[in-house]
Amino acid sequence: MSMIPTGGIKEIIRVLPPKDSYYPFRLQALQKALDNDPNSPVIPFLMKVVHAQESAFQALKSEKATFNFQEKEPFFVMDEAMLQCFQQTAITFCEALKARIETKNSSDYSEILKAVNALSTAIIDKEKTKQYFENIITLDLEAIPAHQRLFLLASMQVTLHFAATNLKVDEQYLLEAHDLCPCCKMPAISSVLDNSDGGLRYLYCSFCETKWHVVRSTCTECTSNKSLFQTTMEALDSPMSAEVCGECNTYLKFLDRTKTLIADPFIEDLLTLTITIKLTDKDFHTFGLNPYFV
Helix, strand or coil: CCCCCCCCCCCCCEEEECCCCCHHHHHHHHHHHHCCCCCCCCCHHHHHHHHHHHHHHHHHHHHHCCCCCCCCCEEEEECCHHHHHHHHHHHHHHHHHHCCCCCCCCCHHHHHHHHHHHHHHCCCHHHHHHHHHHHCCCCCCHHHCHHHHHHHHHHHHHHHHHHCCCCCCCCCCCCCCCCCCCCCCCCCEEECCCHCCCCCEEEEEECCCCEEEEECCCCCCCCCCCCEEEEECCCCCCCEEEECHHHHHEEEEEEEECCCCCCCCCHHHHHCCCHHHHHHHCEEEEECCCCCCC
16 A cells, blocks of 8 residues: 655655765754854854764765665664774764864863874774774663763764765665664654655654654654653743653654754754753653764
């Protein structure tokens, strides 16, 4: 049976990999956040991180890095080629981040600079890099030193994001599972609703930035639709809310981008920590993951 949704689109494309880098758009979202909060101690540093990610992404593009894919989920093969790409990406990312930190006010980032320098040395070791790689893809994040976690996850995000831009998925492909990304089997950062998708809800991968379709009004964790509700914090004036399930006591952030041109799932997640704290205090938990906030 062909699935013909309402809203003017002829069919559901279930897997939508990114076509190019999203880091320039993330920088726009960060700049908007900084304009709204000029005294933020965090946003300027995150902008340096995202600039470094864009440098690493463009380096992969210029080097024409290649990956191995398979026809069934997960589409990415986490093999030696992916590991080598991750290692090179981490090296490039660290160099780019150091260059941005050292340009001015480097004393403000002295401890961060130490951590980046230490990682630059560690990542040269193939076995150490392999351990980091395995820790990330198995989400054993506690095994990664806390002071290096952000930089390693940012590097993995670039690696998988670039890999996804090289992936072609049959538009008729039927998803085998919906809880994790069909490309890399990482969790979603949030659901998203975009004008270009005809009102369909997609989950948004926290690493490769692929979108995959999940029907609306359904819990993304237990698939129940009995006790699902949305919660917002009106004072935040944000397009981000949370879909909360009373059946399994989980929630996932929900980003409505139909009324705003600049809204990034990762940045809006950080800007709506009030929602996260509110739900955590009420004993709800999430399987969503934000690499910029670990």
